[in-house]
Amino acid sequence: MEIWNRPFECMDRNGIRHIQSERLRETVERVYFNVPYYRDKMQKAGLGPENIKSIDDIAKLPFTTKQDLRDNYPFGLFAVPMSEIVRVHASSGTTGKPTVVGYTRNDISTWSEVMARTLTSAGANRNDFIQVAYGYGLFTGGLGLHYGGEKIGASVIPISGGNTMRQIQLMHDFGSTVLACTPSYALFLAEAIQESGIKREDLKLRVGVFGAEPWTENMRREIEDKLRIKAIDIYGLSEVIGPGVASECLVQEGLHIAEDHFYPEIIDPETLQVLPSGSAGELVFTTITKEGLPLIRYRTRDLTRLTHETCKCGRTMVRMEKCLGRSDDMLIIRGVNLFPSQVESVLLEMSEIKPHYLLIVDRINNLDTLELKVEVDEAFFQDKISQLESLRHKLQTNLENSIGLGIKVTLVEPKVLERSEGKAKHVIDKRKY
Amino acid sequence: MITHQLSVFLENKSGRLTEVLEVLGEENIRITALSVADTSEFGILRLIVSDPDKARVSLKKKNFTVNLTDVISVMAPNEARYYAKILRILSDLDISVEYTYAFSVGAKSIIILRCSDTEKAIEALKRHEMELLKASDLYKI
Known part of the structure; x- marks a missing residue:
C-alpha cells in the first residue's frame, strides 16, 4: 500500500510529540500576538506563551467553540492580515450568519497535502480519474477533494453535486475510478446506476471516499455491495481545514488523523476534562500549522474514541473511530449542518404561526428528507384554503432561504405538538445509518 | 342577513371529523349544513349550526382551531x-x-x-x- 508522506505518516511517537510540541509553541505565540480575542482569553486564564512549553501543556489552554467564531464574525479570529488570505469558505450558521474560515497560501498547501494523504491511503494515484461529486463553492467538500486529487497527479472531474444522470454518464464515458461524495448520495447513485441500464462491468469505479455526514458499518456494506467498490470514510470540518483532517486507509480500521497538523484530544463534554486514550468522548482539535485561522482546542461536538496503536498499514498517526454521535443537537442533512435553532428563528419572525414545531428527519430512497410540522395561530386562521396554502408556501421559502435545504412544511392542529415541559422534543430522526 | 358559519381547521387524519361531531353532539347542537374543503394535508370543515357561539367555545376547549365566518x-x-x-x-x-x-x-x-x-x-x-x-x-x- 502506498503512503504519500512516509516520514510523517509513519513517524515514531517520540518524533510526533516533538514536532507537535514545537508547532504548538509557534501556534500559541502566533495567536497570542496576532489575535486579541485569544490573548484576552489566555490572560484571563493567567497564561502567556511562556507557559506552553510542550504538547503536554495543551490542557492549560482555554477551549474555543463555534460560538466564539460567531462572536467574531466574519474575520475576527484570523491571525494574519487580509492581504495574506487567498481563500475564504463558510458553512451555514444558526443566526443566519455563517461560520467563516480563511486560508493563506500555506494553508491551501497544507490542505492539499492532507488530502493527498487521504486519497493515497484510499489507494488512489496519478493514474486515477477522481469524480468529485461533493458540492463546489463555499462548502469545503468539492475544492478540498479537488486540490488533493491534483496534488497526487490524478485526473480530477469537478462535476460537483447533483445532476445524477450526468454523473452516471461521465462515470461511464470518462471511466471514473474514484468517487467522492456523501455516503447517502453514493447509495442514491448506486440505485440510479441500476435503473439506468448501464452494466456494472462497463464502469471502472474502484473506490469511494465518502464523508461530510455520519454513516454506519451497515451503510458501508450496502454501498460496497451495490457499487462493488471499497468505501472509505473520510472526516473533516471546515473550521479545522475541511475534508482531510482524518481518513481511513484500505485496512478500514479507524481514521488516521493528520496529527502533525491537527492535534486531537478527547474530553468529557460535561466536566471538560481530558480523557485517556481509548475513552469515548468529545473530539477537540488544535490546529498546529494553520496560519489564517488557527484554532486552539476547538470543540467539534463529535463523539468518538482514539487509538494510538500502529495500524496494519504501517501508519503511526493516531486513529479515531467513526463518529458515534454529537454532544449537541446539530443535525447533518445531506451533508449540510442544521441546528434546530435555525428553524426556530425563522418561525419566530412569522406571527401567523406559533413557535411550536417538530422537525422530522428521514431517509427515503437514500436521500435525507426534512419535514417541519408547525401549528397555525388561531388569530390568523380564517377559512380559506388559499390563505393557508400561501402561508405554507411562504414559510417553506423562508426556511429554504435561511437553512439552504429543501424542506416540506405541514400545518397541524394546535396542541398536537408536545409542549416544553423542561425540554421539548423538537426533532425526530428516523434515519437508520 | 349575515349567517355565522363555523370553520374548523382539520389535519387529514382519520377520526378528526368524528371528534368534532362528538363535541358538538355533547352540547346538543344541531347541524343545518356541512361542507369540507380539503388539500392532501389538511382540510377546513364548514358548518352551519344551531348555536355557533356555543359550538365555537366547546370546540376551542378541545383545542380545535375554530373561527366564525360571515x-x-x-x-x-x-x-x-x-x-x-x-x-x-x-x-x-x-x-x-x-x-x-x-x-x-x-x-x-x-x-x-x-x-x-x-x-x-x-x-x-x-x-x-x-x-x-x-x-x-x-x-x-
Whole structure:
C-alpha cells in the first residue's frame, strides 16, 4: 500500500510529540500576538506563551467553540492580515450568519497535502480519474477533494453535486475510478446506476471516499455491495481545514488523523476534562500549522474514541473511530449542518404561526428528507384554503432561504405538538445509518 | 342577513371529523349544513349550526382551531338557472365568490355564499329581490 508522506505518516511517537510540541509553541505565540480575542482569553486564564512549553501543556489552554467564531464574525479570529488570505469558505450558521474560515497560501498547501494523504491511503494515484461529486463553492467538500486529487497527479472531474444522470454518464464515458461524495448520495447513485441500464462491468469505479455526514458499518456494506467498490470514510470540518483532517486507509480500521497538523484530544463534554486514550468522548482539535485561522482546542461536538496503536498499514498517526454521535443537537442533512435553532428563528419572525414545531428527519430512497410540522395561530386562521396554502408556501421559502435545504412544511392542529415541559422534543430522526 | 358559519381547521387524519361531531353532539347542537374543503394535508370543515357561539367555545376547549365566518344564505327554487342567476348578479358587480355550497329543502334550495364583500353582496341580492334568510331562520332548519 502506498503512503504519500512516509516520514510523517509513519513517524515514531517520540518524533510526533516533538514536532507537535514545537508547532504548538509557534501556534500559541502566533495567536497570542496576532489575535486579541485569544490573548484576552489566555490572560484571563493567567497564561502567556511562556507557559506552553510542550504538547503536554495543551490542557492549560482555554477551549474555543463555534460560538466564539460567531462572536467574531466574519474575520475576527484570523491571525494574519487580509492581504495574506487567498481563500475564504463558510458553512451555514444558526443566526443566519455563517461560520467563516480563511486560508493563506500555506494553508491551501497544507490542505492539499492532507488530502493527498487521504486519497493515497484510499489507494488512489496519478493514474486515477477522481469524480468529485461533493458540492463546489463555499462548502469545503468539492475544492478540498479537488486540490488533493491534483496534488497526487490524478485526473480530477469537478462535476460537483447533483445532476445524477450526468454523473452516471461521465462515470461511464470518462471511466471514473474514484468517487467522492456523501455516503447517502453514493447509495442514491448506486440505485440510479441500476435503473439506468448501464452494466456494472462497463464502469471502472474502484473506490469511494465518502464523508461530510455520519454513516454506519451497515451503510458501508450496502454501498460496497451495490457499487462493488471499497468505501472509505473520510472526516473533516471546515473550521479545522475541511475534508482531510482524518481518513481511513484500505485496512478500514479507524481514521488516521493528520496529527502533525491537527492535534486531537478527547474530553468529557460535561466536566471538560481530558480523557485517556481509548475513552469515548468529545473530539477537540488544535490546529498546529494553520496560519489564517488557527484554532486552539476547538470543540467539534463529535463523539468518538482514539487509538494510538500502529495500524496494519504501517501508519503511526493516531486513529479515531467513526463518529458515534454529537454532544449537541446539530443535525447533518445531506451533508449540510442544521441546528434546530435555525428553524426556530425563522418561525419566530412569522406571527401567523406559533413557535411550536417538530422537525422530522428521514431517509427515503437514500436521500435525507426534512419535514417541519408547525401549528397555525388561531388569530390568523380564517377559512380559506388559499390563505393557508400561501402561508405554507411562504414559510417553506423562508426556511429554504435561511437553512439552504429543501424542506416540506405541514400545518397541524394546535396542541398536537408536545409542549416544553423542561425540554421539548423538537426533532425526530428516523434515519437508520 | 349575515349567517355565522363555523370553520374548523382539520389535519387529514382519520377520526378528526368524528371528534368534532362528538363535541358538538355533547352540547346538543344541531347541524343545518356541512361542507369540507380539503388539500392532501389538511382540510377546513364548514358548518352551519344551531348555536355557533356555543359550538365555537366547546370546540376551542378541545383545542380545535375554530373561527366564525360571515356567509350569506339565499333561498331559491332548486333549479340550476336560479343558482346561475345569483352568481351572475355577484359577478356583474365584481364581487367574487370564495366558495359556495347548497342543500335542498323540498323544492327549494338554500345556497350558502362566502363573498369578497358581504355587505355589497347582500345589497345587490336584495335589489334583485332574492330571498335572503335570516340567521335565526337558518339555524332552525
